[in-house]
Amino acid sequence: MKALRAYAPASIGNVSLGFDVLGAALAPVDGSRLGDEVDIESADTFSLNTVGPFAHKLPGDADSNIVTQCYHYFCAQMEKVGKTTTPVAMTLSKNLPIGSGLGSSASSIVAAFVALNAFFDYPFDEDTLLTMMGELEGQISGSIHYDNVAPCYVGGMTLMTGATSPVTLSLPLVKDWYYAICYSGISVSTAAARDILPKQVDMATALTFGRQLGVFVHALHAGENELAASVMKDVIAEPYRKQLLPGFDDARAFSEQEGALAFGISGSGPTVFAVCDSEEKAQRIVAYLDEHYIQNEDGFSHVCQIPEQGTTVGPIT
Numbered sequence: 001m002k003a004l005r006a007y008a009p010a011s012i013g014n015v016s017l018g019f020d021v022l023g024a025a026l027a028p029v030d031g032s033r034l035g036d037e038v039d040i041e042s043a044d045t046f047s048l049n050t051v052g053p054f055a056h057k058l059p060g061d062a063d064s065n066i067v068t069q070c071y072h073y074f075c076a077q078m079e080k081v082g083k084t085t086t087p088v089a090m091t092l093s094k095n096l097p098i099g100s101g102l103g104s105s106a107s108s109i110v111a112a113f114v115a116l117n118a119f120f121d122y123p124f125d126e127d128t129l130l131t132m133m134g135e136l137e138g139q140i141s142g143s144i145h146y147d148n149v150a151p152c153y154v155g156g157m158t159l160m161t162g163a164t165s166p167v168t169l170s171l172p173l174v175k176d177w178y179y180a181i182c183y184s185g186i187s188v189s190t191a192a193a194r195d196i197l198p199k200q201v202d203m204a205t206a207l208t209f210g211r212q213l214g215v216f217v218h219a220l221h222a223g224e225n226e227l228a229a230s231v232m233k234d235v236i237a238e239p240y241r242k243q244l245l246p247g248f249d250d251a252r253a254f255s256e257q258e259g260a261l262a263f264g265i266s267g268s269g270p271t272v273f274a275v276c277d278s279e280e281k282a283q284r285i286v287a288y289l290d291e292h293y294i295q296n297e298d299g300f301s302h303v304c305q306i307p308e309q310g311t312t313v314g315p316i317t
């Protein structure tokens with residue numbers, strides 16, 4: 001009997017300078033996995049089982065789980081293109097904390113769609129699947145944004161186009177950048193963290209946002225890493241969201257003092273990240289964040305790099 005497992009990595013939404021349009025996948029340098037997994041196999045009726053360290057924080061009923069909603073949405077899209085589906089049993093290993101800023105719902109959504117697409121012999125191409133992923137992410141967070149689902153699915157650092165094809169572009173990676181990431185342990189709802197943002201931005205902010213993004217993309221393509229890091233500043237969300245994050249200003253001050261190239265909120269927080277040009281600097285910042293930024297026993301930190309590969313799927317061995 002066919003049984004498959006999909007693994008979908010955590011991700012940084014926004015990467016400070018690209019609100020809703022820039023994202024990056026994450027892989028701990030110690031080789032550990034940081035992301036949700038979805039197993040799928042044939043069954044007589046649909047079922048979803050949830051396991052893993054954060055399963056107890058999920059909604060109690062399987063119908064409210066985004067993975068169940070992905071299954072129903074996938075079946076409806078299959079029907080639209082004249083293809084049939086069969087019932088499946090799915091198991092979600094919920095390894096990412098909910099409301100963490102690590103793209104937790106995106107990780108479940110991407111793993112679910114990649115598992116379903118592989119199980120039913122790849123009926124949908126990358127852009128179609130990404131559009132479906134964005135739709136489901138929008139249902140959960142109140143607005144469609146691809147900056148978690150895209151890097152989670154395709155890997156690397158991705159820039160959203162606003163078009164249906166291609167949905168996303170991959171940017172060059174800086175091989176010697178290390179990301180010190182720390183989840184504080186508290187939960188911040190993405191929808192709530194979007195609600196506190198102003199609905200309009202002023203002209204000066206719009207010009208800074210556009211200039212930073214243009215310079216960043218140029219600098220990555222030109223291999224001018226210092227220039228790229230110099231514009232990693234959030235003028236859209238951080239000024240409003242940092243009040244939700246105890247210890248944020250101190251964490252930034254320490255990271256800058258240790259020589260971090262940039263520091264910011266991952267997605268809608270509370271996870272923060274510091275970009276460093278050596279693994280040693282990132283380890284020193286992680287040690288500080290472990291002691292001072294983590295608020296409770298759910299918190300954790302890692303030194304990560306951005307992996308070229310996103311979600312993987314294969315037989316369960």
Ligand SMILES: Nc1ncnc2c1ncn2[C@@H]1O[C@H](COP(=O)(O)OP(=O)(O)OP(=O)(O)O)[C@@H](O)[C@H]1O
Pocket residue numbers: 057058059064065066067092097098099100101102103104105106108140141148188189190191267268269
């Ligand atoms: N498999 C799932 N994974 C995560 N959240 C889920 C899942 N299924 C249902 N939910 C619900 O979706 C909502 C997700 O909220 P939100 O978008 O704030 O979190 P998130 O995606 O975990 O955040 P982040 O992107 O910051 O990690 C929560 O209400 C949660 O209970």
Ligand SMILES: N[C@@H](CCO)C(=O)O
Pocket residue numbers: 013014019020021101103145147148190193194237266267268
């Ligand atoms: N771009 C989204 C990411 C949420 O994880 C936001 O900042 O609201």
